[in-house]
Amino acid sequence: MLNKARELGTVVAVISGNFVQRGDIAVAEKRVRAAAALRCGADAVLELPVSYSLSTAQNFALGGISALYAAGCDTVMFGSECGDINELLTAADALSTDEYRTRLSEYLATGMTFAAARERAAGLENGILSGPNNNLAVEYILAARSIGADFKFVTVKRVGQAHDSMETGEFVSASLLRQKLLCGDYDFCKKYIPKEAESLFVGENFADMRRIETAVLSVLRLKTENELKNLPDISEGIENKLFSAIKLATSLDELYNTVKVKRYTHARIRRLALSAFIGLDNALFMKIPPYIRVLGFNKRGEEHLKKQLNSSFIPLVMRVSDIKNLSDAANLMFAAECRAADLYSLALPKALPCGSEYTAKIIKTE
DSSP, X not given: OHXXXXXXXXXXXXXXXXXXXXXXXXXXXXXXXXXXHHHTTOSEEEEEOHHHHTSOHHHHHHHHHHHHHHTTOSEEEEEESSOOHHHHHHHHHHTTSHHHHHHHHHHHTTTOOHHHHHXXXXXXXXXXXXXHHHHHHHHHHHHHHHHTOOOEEEEXXXXXXXXXXXXXXXXXXXXXXXXXXXHTOHXXXXXXXXXXXXXXXXXXXXXXXGGGHHHHHHHHHTOOHHHHHTSTTOOTTHHHHHHHHHHHOSSHHHHHHHHOOTTSOHXXXXXXXXXXXXXXXXXXXXXXXXXXXXXXXXXXXXXXXXXXXXXXSSOEESSGGGGGGSOHHXXXXXXXXXXXXXXXXXXXXXXXXXXXXXXXXXEEOO
């Protein structure tokens, strides 16, 4: 995708922070991944704040699209299983009608998962919304429309193994690579990691959820029902089921399986648990981020971003000291980002002291 993007001009990438949309921690710290993106073709890398990276597809897309709009981009590129932008635009149109919204409410009322109800309510016969990358692609289009961003959309067809597949082949899934990295099978991973970034993913400095499992459970046991009720993406009384499960569970898998019913996906339950662990609430849910932080750039990217620093949309932040002069919402979001970084570091082989969000430098390359 980076190679395709380079054909169009300056490349601005948006990456998740240390907690991610699948309801997990990132296997590699965000600045390691930012450095990899810069080595492999990105000119600038922006961070998707944790309030958006650890969230629903809709909120995830809103955060990412807002970041690109703030950075002055004119084109949005994403992967998809279908590889056909017209199909994705048609699907986005179908999800924008009043008829769709009415049917969606009806299907949700029957106990369907959101994903299943959404696909059925859209009435699309090609099953396009069943592909996770297609699904996110449609959300990017809808998010752009919601903020009035007139982007050109380009999609790159996903090839190789499917999302979450454990099968091998010419291209493998990120899930399999994460598993292999955590097992220390670097020889396997080298076959699939670009040479430019290979040195960043050799060694043992990877984050493992198992290292903080007890910490997560201990924080969750201190939460009140009311605190759980204020988590992002809470609905249908799921906080009651979550509260009861927390009191019984002695492992995270047990917690997830206790809460799991047909209409709640495992990913949603994991996101709720980690949101509670970090201390996120619904204050920013489905709202435009109050700022976007720059993680790194090369000279080309720096020149591009300099032109956007006075963006009238939302601020791009280069220095932490600039955040204190922003809105209350911005300072609350940064406080959550600091908590996320400090807690994430406990999942590394060697825990780090608190405060990395204040001391980490912007990555600069040639």
